[in-house]
Amino acid sequence: MVKMFKQAPLPFIGQKRMFLNQFKQVLNDNISGDGEGWTIIDAFGGSGLLSHTAKRLKPKARVIYNDFDGYAERLTHINDINRLRRLIFSLLDNCTKNKRIPANVKNQVVDVIKNFDGYINLHILCSWLCFSGKQIKTLDELFRQDFWQCIYRKDVDDVINLIKPWLDDMLRGEQRAIFEDKYACRIGEQNGKMIEFIIARIDDDFFNSTDLVRFVVCRHSVTKQRAWDLVSGQGNPPQVPFCAVQLMTNNVVIDDLAVMPMFGDFERCIAWTWLDSKTI
Numbered sequence: 001m002v003k004m005f006k007q008a009p010l011p012f013i014g015q016k017r018m019f020l021n022q023f024k025q026v027l028n029d030n031i032s033g034d035g036e037g038w039t040i041i042d043a044f045g046g047s048g049l050l051s052h053t054a055k056r057l058k059p060k061a062r063v064i065y066n067d068f069d070g071y072a073e074r075l076t077h078i079n080d081i082n083r084l085r086r087l088i089f090s091l092l093d094n095c096t097k098n099k100r101i102p103a104n105v106k107n108q109v110v111d112v113i114k115n116f117d118g119y120i121n122l123h124i125l126c127s128w129l130c131f132s133g134k135q136i137k138t139l140d141e142l143f144r145q146d147f148w149q150c151i152y153r154k155d156v157d158d159v160i161n162l163i164k165p166w167l168d169d170m171l172r173g174e175q176r177a178i179f180e181d182k183y184a185c186r187i188g189e190q191n192g193k194m195i196e197f198i199i200a201r202i203d204d205d206f207f208n209s210t211d212l213v214r215f216v217v218c219r220h221s222v223t224k225q226r227a228w229d230l231v232s233g234q235g236n237p238p239q240v241p242f243c244a245v246q247l248m249t250n251n252v253v254i255d256d257l258a259v260m261p262m263f264g265d266f267e268r269c270i271a272w273t274w275l276d277s278k279t280i
Contacts, residue, residue, distance in 0.1 A: 020053055024053065024057055028057070031058055034059050034060040034061075035057075035058025035060050038058065038062070039061065039062045039063075040058065040061050040062070040063045040064070041063075041064045042063065044068065045067050045069075045071070046068075051063050052165070064177060065177045069123075073262050074123075074124070075269075076265035080118035081119065081121065085128070085152075087116070088112055088129075088151060092105065092109075092149055095149040097150075098150060100147070100149075101129070101149055105147075106147040125142060129145075129147045129148060130148060163269050163270060166185075166270070166273075167270060167273050167277065170187045170197075171187060171190075175209075178199070183201055184199070184202055184209065185270070186200070189230065192278065193218065194219065194227040195217050196214065196227070198211050198214050199211075199212055200212060201253075210251050211248055212248055212251055213245060213248065213267075214231055214248065215244065216228075216230050216243070217243050217271045218240050219275060221240050224240050227242075231246035241275060243268070
């Protein structure tokens, strides 16, 4: 059974979780059945909650998610986000939920953030430590604010659980949008022992694309040579399991270079998710 989430996994100011029932009613009133032949565009995608709901409710519709805020990038860093949450939450034992944090405790929280060696996202910190609805642009601006105890008690689901629905969509032959509305990932050749993923830049009309990155994940020696050949590997293939990447340099333009590090994060996450699915 495909799970339908009712709220975003990470904090997002303005997510529409309180309006999901109305949204589903609008979809059902206007799109019959499973949505085959329809294209649903989530122009202000935010956390992707409405896109997720639309895809689960109308699985054969094409759903385009405009990730203007880079929410998909945050999902690839969930392990760091959970680690930072635990460090901060450990300082708040004597702080009341939704109440102002004392100055001495605030100073300890600031020190933890300054010394943290992983991924930091201002939107998430703001949702944890600022009064409801407050938005900030820099860490310095955050540190000048009063801090409030708004942090949740438990870690969010690990990245494998969050990425798995994306993998399921691609295994059904669908193209999965990643990183704003400009890039998407699809599956090429696959079997139970190896799988090929292609990341492409989506053209302005949303219907054509240019391949930028091909990467393979291989878990069995029987298919390691084929996987290595798909990415034009030189010499002997690595020992399994391995993930190998080919950059299609002739297709890359300057604007693509800024998102290459995020591609790397996504590749690692989707690779681990596929490998994990084979150990269940």
